[in-house]
Amino acid sequence: MSERARFVVVANRLPVDRITADDGSVDWRTSPGGLVTALEPVMRRMGGAWVGWHGASNETVEPFEHDGYSVIPVPLSGDEYEEYYEGFSNATLWPLYHDTVAFPEFHREWWDAYVTVNRRFAEATADVADDGATVWVQDYQLQLVPKLLREMRPDLRIGFFLHIPFPPTELFQQLPWRSDILEGLLGADLVGFQVPGGAQNFLRLVRQRTRHRVERDRVHVSGSHVCTARAYPISIDTHGFEELAQSPEVIAESESLLEELGHPKQIFLGVDRLDYTKGLRQRIRAMGELFEEGKLDPADTVFLQVATPSRERVEEYKRLRDDIDLLVGRINSEVGGVGRPAISYLHAGFPRATMAAMYRIADVMVVTPLRDGMNLVAKEYVACRPDTNGALVLSEFAGAAQELKQAYLVNPYDLNGMKDVLMQAATDSPRERQRRMRALKKQVRGSTIEHWADNFLGDLQG
Numbered sequence: 453m454s455e456r457a458r459f460v461v462v463a464n465r466l467p468v469d470r471i472t473a474d475d476g477s478v479d480w481r482t483s484p485g486g487l488v489t490a491l492e493p494v495m496r497r498m499g500g501a502w503v504g505w506h507g508a509s510n511e512t513v514e515p516f517e518h519d520g521y522s523v524i525p526v527p528l529s530g531d532e533y534e535e536y537y538e539g540f541s542n543a544t545l546w547p548l549y550h551d552t553v554a555f556p557e558f559h560r561e562w563w564d565a566y567v568t569v570n571r572r573f574a575e576a577t578a579d580v581a582d583d584g585a586t587v588w589v590q591d592y593q594l595q596l597v598p599k600l601l602r603e604m605r606p607d608l609r610i611g612f613f614l615h616i617p618f619p620p621t622e623l624f625q626q627l628p629w630r631s632d633i634l635e636g637l638l639g640a641d642l643v644g645f646q647v648p649g650g651a652q653n654f655l656r657l658v659r660q661r662t663r664h665r666v667e668r669d670r671v672h673v674s675g676s677h678v679c680t681a682r683a684y685p686i687s688i689d690t691h692g693f694e695e696l697a698q699s700p701e702v703i704a705e706s707e708s709l710l711e712e713l714g715h716p717k718q719i720f721l722g723v724d725r726l727d728y729t730k731g732l733r734q735r736i737r738a739m740g741e742l743f744e745e746g747k748l749d750p751a752d753t754v755f756l757q758v759a760t761p762s763r764e765r766v767e768e769y770k771r772l773r774d775d776i777d778l779l780v781g782r783i784n785s786e787v788g789g790v791g792r793p794a795i796s797y798l799h800a801g802f803p804r805a806t807m808a809a810m811y812r813i814a815d816v817m818v819v820t821p822l823r824d825g826m827n828l829v830a831k832e833y834v835a836c837r838p839d840t841n842g843a844l845v846l847s848e849f850a851g852a853a854q855e856l857k858q859a860y861l862v863n864p865y866d867l868n869g870m871k872d873v874l875m876q877a878a879t880d881s882p883r884e885r886q887r888r889m890r891a892l893k894k895q896v897r898g899s900t901i902e903h904w905a906d907n908f909l910g911d912l913q914g
């Protein structure tokens with residue numbers, strides 16, 4: 453590809469999945485998921501290039517055009533996938549950055565692969581970026597890219613956004629490569645976090661562990677540039693979700709869902725990637741106890757839990773999947789009648805329209821992560837629920853709780869407290885539920901994915 457881009461997004465995954473038709477022809481389709489959902493509208497609007505892995509190991513794919521922007525695939529070997537992605541990204545950084553709710557593993561070979569792959573991403577970006585272009589690097593898999601890229605291309609404006617929490621200093625210090633990661637991020641002109649606490653943790657660490665001068669939210673990186681650290685809470689395409697949820701197809705789909713569930717009086721809904729940070733064990737136990745104690749009646753109430761398969765080759769995720777299967781099986785065998793389980797558990801991903809149909813019919817949406825950078829599901833629910841009588845139960849430990857203050861907030865570690873709040877959300881007066889829901893809708897309408905991208909890029913381009 454000869455043309456160089458004025459705007460480049462760099463992320464672990466490309467926003468497209470390869471589809472091979474029966475006749476062997478290959479096509480690329482925009483893929484679902486948090487980050488893609490977040491950035492695709494921005495890419496389309498601004499044009500440019502997206503640098504990322506295409507999803508198949510040991511294979512090189514040539515750059516191509518998709519939906520008005522360039523797609524630049526970065527290859528990964530099978531070993532690199534295991535060590536950089538499954539290993540360092542998802543079995544070291546992911547648990548460490550989520551309050552060590554699972555035990556992080558530290559392996560030197562994983563770190564070496566992380567460095568190698570980060571350098572490859574930086575090189576691919578340096579090749580495609582035009583003179584003085586703006587580059588936006590995404591997330592924890594690529595924290596070394598800002599510094600590596602600046603060394604190769606000091607002319608670029610470099611932004612970095614962390615989608616997951618940035619941990620408290622005490623936890624971050626465990627990392628044997630803590631200084632490398634801090635310096636890696638400091639290569640950016642602007643580092644964005646989901647909540648102000650993340651930016652504060654980062655700045656505190658920079659003060660403790662580096663010699664750079666810190667002045668409020670600005671770090672004077674010695675002999676180089678100024679790196680600013682701030683919060684930019686991510687959001688959703690609110691209008692898009694509102695429209696989708698009101699479309700005839702989604703309304704029809706929600707009718708047939710209701711039919712399938714046997715027209716219960718009340719539906720509780722959980723929607724998550726199957727991840728140990730999402731608090732599924734705690735949530736299912738709390739719901740199970742409410743059924744067992746007779747506070748909820750399986751004759752008229754259903755708990756629909758959707759869990760998207762995720763990182764299935766990582767040990768901790770296999771264990772989680774088995775635990776949830778067992779837990780749901782046990783509860784369903786103890787409560788509920790023939791052919792009508794109290795918990796309807798679906799281990800699958802669904803098209804966005806089906807998600808919207810589920811949000812539409814949920815009387816109580818239950819979002820209870822143990823720790824979550826933001827949590828878009830909470831915001832999607834608020835946008836999709838058509839009237840103002842739904843209820844959002846939301847963990848205090850999701851970034852979203854700092855904005856969605858009128859949700860029914862819970863501490864997911866406190867089972868009794870969570871049960872009380874679940875019941876409160878289900879039984880509060882319509883007036884109280886409406887009051888809260890209106891405030892939530894106002895919040896989600898006033899702060900969308902467009903605002904997020906505009907604010908970040910506005911500050912980056914200064």
Ligand code: ADQ
Nearest residue numbers: 485486615686724725760800801802824825826827828829
């Ligand atoms: P995730 O941990 O993936 O994202 P989340 O913010 O909830 O968490 O986003 C999940 C997305 O996947 C949502 O858009 C949701 O609709 C979709 N999804 C979930 N289950 C699905 C299913 N069964 N079928 C289809 N789609 C499904 C990370 C961070 C979050 C942060 C986001 C964005 O962990 O804290 O909010 O990035 O920054």
